[in-house]
Amino acid sequence: MDHGLPDSQRREMPAAIVHLSQQVIAAEERIRSSITETPLELVSQLVPNLPISLYFKMENRQETGSFKLRGATNASGLRGCGKIR
Numbered sequence: 001m002d003h004g005l006p007d008s009q010r011r012e013m014p015a016a017i018v019h020l021s022q023q024v025i026a027a028e029e030r031i032r033s034s035i036t037e038t039p040l041e042l043v044s045q046l047v048p049n050l051p052i053s054l055y056f057k058m059e060n061r062q063e064t065g066s067f068k069l070r071g072a073t074n075a076s077g078l079r080g081c082g083k084i085r
Contacts, residue, residue, distance in 0.1 A: 030077035035069065036062050 013021075040055040047054055062069045 027074045027077075031073040034073045038062065 038058045038061045041058055042053065043056050044050075044052065044054045059069075
């Protein structure tokens with residue numbers, strides 16, 4: 001499983017970061033079919049004095065109206081495959 005990284009980059013990454021990235025990708029694969037992909041909305045007008053692009057991730061557009069759906073779905077998937085009790 002190369003996760004889109006060239007061999008040279010994977011060798012340079014500390015093992016803990018590689019392991020964490022593998023966990024994130026596995027979690028995304030577990031929850032993909034249960035989660036609505038939500039947009040990023042540009043909201044820079046909220047901070048007009050700062051020269052930044054500010055975005056909100058609109059997780060409130062999930063069916064439940066909550067970002068917690070991602071974590072709960074992932075935990076349920078882990079429990080189902082025996083990785084957590």
